[in-house]
Amino acid sequence: MKKPLILVTNDDSIVAPGIRFLISVMKEIGEVIVVAPDSPQSAMGHAITINNTLHLDKVNLDAEIEHEYSCSGTPVDCVKMAVHEILKRKPDLCVSGVNHGSNSSINVIYSGTMSAAVEAGIEGIPAIGFSHLDYSWNTNFEPLRSYVKSIVSAVLKNGLPEGVVLNVNFPKVDASEIQGVKICRQAKAMWVEEFDKRTNPQGKEYFWLTGEFVNKDLGEDTDEWALRQNYISVVPVQFDLTAHHAISTLNSWKL
Amino acid sequence: MKKPLILVTNDDSIVAPGIRFLISVMKEIGEVIVVAPDSPQSAMGHAITINNTLHLDKVNLDAEIEHEYSCSGTPVDCVKMAVHEILKRKPDLCVSGVNHGSNSSINVIYSGTMSAAVEAGIEGIPAIGFSHLDYSWNTNFEPLRSYVKSIVSAVLKNGLPEGVVLNVNFPKVDASEIQGVKICRQAKAMWVEEFDKRTNPQGKEYFWLTGEFVNKDLGEDTDEWALRQNYISVVPVQFDLTAHHAISTLNSWKL
Numbered sequence: 152m153k154k155p156l157i158l159v160t161n162d163d164s165i166v167a168p169g170i171r172f173l174i175s176v177m178k179e180i181g182e183v184i185v186v187a188p189d190s191p192q193s194a195m196g197h198a199i200t201i202n203n204t205l206h207l208d209k210v211n212l213d214a215e216i217e218h219e220y221s222c223s224g225t226p227v228d229c230v231k232m233a234v235h236e237i238l239k240r241k242p243d244l245c246v247s248g249v250n251h252g253s254n255s256s257i258n259v260i261y262s263g264t265m266s267a268a269v270e271a272g273i274e275g276i277p278a279i280g281f282s283h284l285d286y287s288w289n290t291n292f293e294p295l296r297s298y299v300k301s302i303v304s305a306v307l308k309n310g311l312p313e314g315v316v317l318n319v320n321f322p323k324v325d326a327s328e329i330q331g332v333k334i335c336r337q338a339k340a341m342w343v344e345e346f347d348k349r350t351n352p353q354g355k356e357y358f359w360l361t362g363e364f365v366n367k368d369l370g371e372d373t374d375e376w377a378l379r380q381n382y383i384s385v386v387p388v389q390f391d392l393t394a395h396h397a398i399s400t401l402n403s404w405k406l
Numbered sequence: 407m408k409k410p411l412i413l414v415t416n417d418d419s420i421v422a423p424g425i426r427f428l429i430s431v432m433k434e435i436g437e438v439i440v441v442a443p444d445s446p447q448s449a450m451g452h453a454i455t456i457n458n459t460l461h462l463d464k465v466n467l468d469a470e471i472e473h474e475y476s477c478s479g480t481p482v483d484c485v486k487m488a489v490h491e492i493l494k495r496k497p498d499l500c501v502s503g504v505n506h507g508s509n510s511s512i513n514v515i516y517s518g519t520m521s522a523a524v525e526a527g528i529e530g531i532p533a534i535g536f537s538h539l540d541y542s543w544n545t546n547f548e549p550l551r552s553y554v555k556s557i558v559s560a561v562l563k564n565g566l567p568e569g570v571v572l573n574v575n576f577p578k579v580d581a582s583e584i585q586g587v588k589i590c591r592q593a594k595a596m597w598v599e600e601f602d603k604r605t606n607p608q609g610k611e612y613f614w615l616t617g618e619f620v621n622k623d624l625g626e627d628t629d630e631w632a633l634r635q636n637y638i639s640v641v642p643v644q645f646d647l648t649a650h651h652a653i654s655t656l657n658s659w660k661l
Contacts (some may be wrong), residue, residue, distance in 0.1 A: 197451030197515050204603070205613040227451070227516075231615065235599040257528060259647055261482075273512060273596055305659050313545050314594075315649045317656075332661040336648040339569075341528055344490040346460070359462040360486065385661070387652035392514055393591040394570045397642035401422070401572075404560050406587040406640070 155181035155243035155307055158233050158271070159176055162192040162226045162250065162263025165210065165219075170247035172292035173281065174213060174301045177246060180307070184242070185213075186233040188263075189221040194251070195263040197270070199231070201222045207232060226267035234274050244307060245271035248281035249299075255282075255320045255374040256338040256366065259388060265318055269390050272316035277306050277317065284323040284378060295328030298383055302332070311387075318386040322378045333382040338373035340366035410436035410498035410562055413488050413526065416576040417447040417481045417505065417518025420465065420474075424504035425432075427547035428536060429468060431554045432501060435562070439497070441488040443518075444476035448507070450518040452487070452525070455479045462487060481522035489529050500526035503536035504547055510537075510575045510629040511593040515552055524645050527571040530560050534571065539633060549581030553638055555647060557587070566642075573596075573641040576634075577633045588637040593628035595621035599641060601659065 156178045161170040165187035178185045189208065207225040213219060219235065222229045230245065245370065250264040260263045264280045270280035281299060283290055302319060310319065318337075344362040351357055366375050374384035413434045416425040420442035432438045444463065461478040468474060473492065477484045483498065494616060501523040509517040520537045526533035536554060538545055566572065573592075577584065599617040606612055621630050629639035 153620075191457060194454045194456045195451070196453040196521065198453040198480075199449045199451070199516055199615060201449045201615055202446060205615060207611070207613065210490040225453075228615065231599045232601065236601045236603075236613070260524070260528075261454055261646060266451065269515070285422055301661060305661060309659060312649065312652045315652045330636045334653050334656040334661075336650060336653065337646055339646065344486045346487065346491045347508070348491075356455075356462070358462065358487070358491070360454060360456055360460060360483065378640050384657065386647075387649040387656055389516060389649035389652075390512075390647075391592060391594065392641075392643045392645075392647075394567065394642040394644035395591060397567045397570045397644075398591065400567055401640065401642055404564060406556060406560055406589075 157181040158242040158245040159183055160187045160226055160229045160247050160267045161183045162188065162195060162267065164191050167251060169251050169292065169317060173246055173249050176213060176296055180300065183216050184218040184233065184238065185216060186220045186222055186229045188226060188229060188235065189223055192225050192263045194261050195225045196261050197227055197266040198225045201229050226263040226360060227270045230267050230270040242276055244280065245276045245278040246303065250282035251254050251284055251288060252286040253284045253320060254280060255378060255384060256340040259318055259337060261378060265388065268316045269388065270392055277311045279303065281305060281317060281319045283321045295321055297325050314389050314391055315387045319389045320374060320378055320384045322381045322383065324381050327397045328381050329383060330381045333372040333377040333384055334385050335377050335384045336372055337386050338366055338375035339368040340364060340375060412438050413500040413591045414438055415442045415481055415484045415522045416441040416504050417443065417450060417522065419443050419446050422506060423543060424506050424538065424547065428501055428504050431551055433470060435558060438471050439473040439488065439493065440471060440603045441475045441477055441484045442525065443481060443484060443493060444478055447480050447518045449516050451516050452482055452521040453480045454482050470567055481518040484527045485522050485525040491546040494508040497531055500531045501536065501558065505537035506543060507541040508539045508575055509535060509573060510633060510639060511595040514573055514592060520643065521581045523571045524643065527645055532566045533632045533658055534558065534561060534574060536574045538576045553647055568586050569644050569646055570642045572645035575629060575633055575639045577636045577638065579636050583636050584638060585636045588632035590639045590641050591627055591631040592641050593621055594623040595619060595630060
């Protein structure tokens with residue numbers, strides 16, 4: 152059987168340990184192409200670069216990979232570049248991550264990692280975003296290898312429902328404490344922001360965005376619940392944003 | 407009755423004719439506060455600024471408005487700034503736009519205009535994004551005044567279903583040709599990209615992202631269909647991205 156062609160990207164940049172780990176796992180499964188940002192692109196959401204130029208550099212961080220590129224754009228730009236500029240055929244799978252930090256719950260909407268997966272989904276490519284609740288650059292990803300392989304293999308074997316990509320988050324616990332994998336819905340949680348106001352050397356005010364993650368969703372079918380119970384959470388994510396259930400209500404308004 | 411407090415933002419920057427028009431309409435309806443980007447932020451999606459500082463400048467483009475600010479961040483940053491730094495109480499409504507260009511169909515996911523509205527929705531604020539299919543800076547928005555007022559009034563009167571914001575697009579036709587307002591689903595269309603490859607004066611390659619919008623969705627309940635028939639399209643947009651219908655399929659995988 153022909154090896155699957157797997158596109159690997161992320162938002163923490165091409166040198167991040169998370170993507171290097173993910174590349175090493177994908178090499179066991181298929182033919183790997185890497186197109187990832189040349190600098191950190193966290194929280195870029197589904198941004199694309201339309202008012203600026205894009206640069207693509209062939210790199211060789213892994214001697215076993217023929218096609219490895221760093222790109223000046225966002226994670227979504229990387230996927231578009233890979234599919235429409237670099238590759239001759241559509242990849243069989245796109246994996247994004249492993250992100251250094253959580254993309255559970257509402258974070259999915261801000262996440263560059265997940266936006267890359269969503270963009271691949273829009274292109275009709277089965278796609279998975281992986282994120283680790285541990286923000287540390289030096290996390291030991293190795294214990295997650297078997298879980299990543301099992302989830303990727305299941306997607307390659309079964310395909311994904313149309314219009315759906317997967318958002319996988321790993322709990323911040325030792326491998327021995329992981330309880331397994333849970334399919335979840337995204338918890339209804341949000342960030343309550345606070346701006347850290349400071350004064351620059353010229354006396355002008357500026358701000359840093361900070362915030363606290365607040366989860367009032369007590370459901371036991373959410374990603375937040377699963378992760379707190381030491382499960383790996385898997386949320387199916389859709390990119391048709393239509394709230395179909397609201398259409399009849401709005402029709403009653405007689406606009 | 408107390409006047410509603412209305413937050414106005416956009417992604418084309420605070421000086422764009424589209425937001426100046428929207429501000430002029432909102433002044434007829436409520437107390438207006440403006441927090442909008444100091445430079446164009448099109449296609450920024452749901453990006454937020456976490457690796458850079460944010461600046462906020464009080465401006466006075468409209469003598470009748472007390473609170474008008476330009477912000478160095480993305481449209482989503484503007485909403486967060488307004489709600490968590492500037493305002494003492496939550497606004498009764500957030501309107502974003504009028505965007506110079508379409509945000510119908512899949513464009514909703516790339517759109518800074520819509521991401522601002524979505525962010526307001528996450529904060530629990532009824533929110534509407536307005537976009538005009540005419541990209542021209544000099545479009546005459548005036549004929550749209552009565553439609554904007556009627557949609558805003560309906561939202562203020564009825565509220566919006568939980569977790570839903572509105573994506574309103576105006577067709578590029580003379581006011582006399584507008585057929586009315588249609589509640590729609592987002593068409594299943596996408597961009598097929600092409601990268602325009604060029605060489606800079608130093609001999610290095612660079613790219614511009616270009617593309618063609620391709621709609622193979624023939625449904626007559628879509629925003630694309632409505633707009634082609636000269637209707638104003640209104641799509642209810644949700645920000646819980648869970649593909650609930652896919653959960654049972656994934657559960658059968660035994661991961």
